[in-house]
Amino acid sequence: MTFFRLYKILAIFRAYRLDELLPKHHLVRWPRLVLKCLFWIRPKAKHQEIGERLRQALQELGPVWIKFGQMVSTRRDILPKHIADSLTKLQDQVAPFDGQIAKQLIESALGQTIDYYFSHFDEKPLASASIAQVHTAILKHSQAEVIIKVLRPNILPIIQADIRLMYWVAKQFTNRIKSGEKLRAVEIVRDYEITLLKELDLQKEAYNTIRLRDNFINSDILYIPYVYHNLCRKNVLVEERIKGIPISNIEQLKQNNVNMKLLAERGVQAFFTQLFRDNFFHADMHPGNIFVDITEPQNPRYIGIDCAIIGILTEDDQRYLAENFLAFFNRDYRKIAQIYITSGWVPETTDVVALEMAMRNVCEPAFAKPLAQISFSQILLQLFQVARQFDMDIQPQLTLLEKTLFYIEGLGRQLYPELDLWKTAKPFLEKWYQDKYSAKKILQQTWQSLPAWQTMLPKLPEKLNNYERISKQMSAQLTQITQELQLSKRRERNLYKMMGLVCALSIIILVSY
Structure with missing residues (x-):
């Protein structure tokens, strides 16, 4: 500095x-x-x-x-x-940097001149942001329109x-x-x-984009652009150029007769699908990263770009989050409190009754409104705020989730103010939870694990014998260590006594002398 x-x-x-x-x-x-x-x-x-x-x-x-x-x-x-x-x-x-410098950075990263890969390159940037800027180009071999994202120099x-x-x-x-x-x-x-x-490594962004695209291939609700991974480097990303209307341009969407209700509902579906089905969600869904494909205005589809920041939950956090939302739907505040404790989000010593009452005080006033007017993201935020009073340490992945839900809900209600987030989300959550943790699913998982059990069972007696033998050895070693410690303490006490006698004898000799 x-x-x-x-x-x-x-x-x-x-x-x-x-x-x-x-x-x-x-x-x-x-x-x-x-x-x-x-x-x-x-x-x-x-x-x-x-x-x-x-x-x-x-x-x-x-x-x-x-x-x-x-x-x-x-x-x-x-x-x-x-x-x-x-x-x-x-x-x-942010003001763009010189297009000639961008061209030099791209050529240096790819190890070839621009003309080797691209039949056209526009030095005037299409967009400029904090970390990188974007230029348009045309691939030489296929004439496909692409964008080239390049990190700012010396950033x-x-x-x-x-x-x-x-x-x-x-x-x-x-x-x-x-x-x-x-x-x-x-x-x-x-x-x-x-x-x-994370945003400084465009190869990671390329990987995230490819995986997210694979998760929604042929989807009616979300489209992710194709990435030319062979042309991606740490500071350069090349992907398909998308054509769509920015999600923030609501007036243009309405002028094109887009089904706003369906579009808003599909935003919720896309988010919950990423969160629960795939456990791999785009965690930077601000308006600048979302466009709308209006090829079929009554069947609109989202287009997502800039997949640098991705959220992933543990399997336990996934389950606890679904249970948390469903418990809120059912106004079961004791269940919510128990979830926060069993999940480890708050200490296990937390008073479940006190936590339940705190959760109730947050949630009950919300139900005074019509269900469609209750803010999903605000409820989650308030629950986290209450949990902080009980020493909750919010993990980064939950913060990403909270931020993404805030974006999604805000966008959805801008598109369609009457959006009932609960009506869209609850059936999805109930189906996911039933599919994931139903008796049928558990039996299926058990059946699938039978080959592993068949391999393990014949070796089980031997493993138990080994465990017993190791336990006896450890017990004997522990006993030996305890005895040695006791012996060491006795020797230490004797040494102190001897030193005391020597000191006393020395004093007597000095006095006599």
């Missing part, structure tokens, strides 16, 4: 008066004093609320901080609502320098402020670093 970069960050913080976000604590008086010393910095956004000023400051700081603000905006479990709402407006309004040192500063600030909050641990500042920075580093 250079002095000039640090000065720029402090100057922007001063201009937007972000010292208001610092807690009133004597340990942060020095940062406050440093910011006040920059008295020559002219204030900006004078009449804006703190959330809006924070958003503008992050945008001015550049790509790394914009991404950070986008990620933090999803942590509504720890942010005040007005700040989270402001940060969700952050956009990747890694910039990211590493800014993240080091973020860690330093986060640790100061955590270590020097009494309630600093509740802010989970280091955890937020760590989550961000992991997310960002």
Whole structure:
């Protein structure tokens, strides 16, 4: 982190008066004093609320901080609502870098000139974001239209320098402020670093895209573009160019007579299919990454791009999450509390009655509304917030899930305000749970495992004998170790006695002398 970069960050913080976000604590008086010393910095956004000023400051700081603000905006479990709402407006309004430089980076990565693989390459970028920018091209051998995604030059040192500063600030909050641990500042920075580093490896994004495409091949609800994996490198990704309407352009969708109700419902279906059927879900489903194929307006299909961030749950978390949602549908709060304890999300010593009452206080007011108006993502968020009071440590994969559900529900209700998320989700969850954990399924799994049991059973007596023999050996060794320890203690006591006698004798001799 250079002095000039640090000065720029402090100057922007001063201009937007972000010292208001610092807690009133004597340990942060020095940062406050440093910011006040920059008295020559002219204030900006004078009449804006703190959330809006924070958003503008992050945008001015550049790509790394914009991404950070986008990620933090999803942590509504720890942010005040007005700040989270402001940060969700952050956009990747990043100036593109020179197309000639992009061309050189691509040629260097592929080891050939652009003309070797492409009959046309547009140096003017199609899109530019925090980490990479996109150019259009045409493949030479097939004349297929493609996009080439290329990482920004020298982006890694910039990211590493800014993240080091973020860690330093986060640790100061955590270590020097009494309630600093509740802010989970280091955890937020760590989550961000992991997310960002994933986006810096375009070969991983290529793999994720290929797998997600395979999961939805010939699907009516979601289309994932084809990846030319032989042309993908760590800093270059080549994939099919898609044609569709951005999901955020609701007016254009309506003008094309798109079935908005079906489109909204299919968004929910696509998410739950990824989450429960495949356990491999696109975890960055913001509007910029979603388009709509309107070839058949009454049978619309989603198009998903930018598969850098993928969520995967453990099998146990999958099951507990489904049980959690179904228990909420049935207003079974004792079941919800038990799920949080048996899943390990909260300590097993947690008072189940106290947790049940806390869950009830969160969920019951929601049922005062019509079911279609209840926010799925807000309920999950509030349940996690309650669980935090019982020492829940939310794992990164659950945070990704929470963020994705927030996006999906928000998009669905923008498309079709009357969307009943529960009506769409509940039958899916019930069918998945029944198929996965029904008696028939368990018997089928048992039957499939019979060959393994047939191999193991003849060896079982021998294994039991070996286990008994090993247990006896370990018991004998433990007894021997115990005896040696006791003997060692006796020797130690005798040694101390002897040393005492020697010291006493020495004193007597010295006195007599």
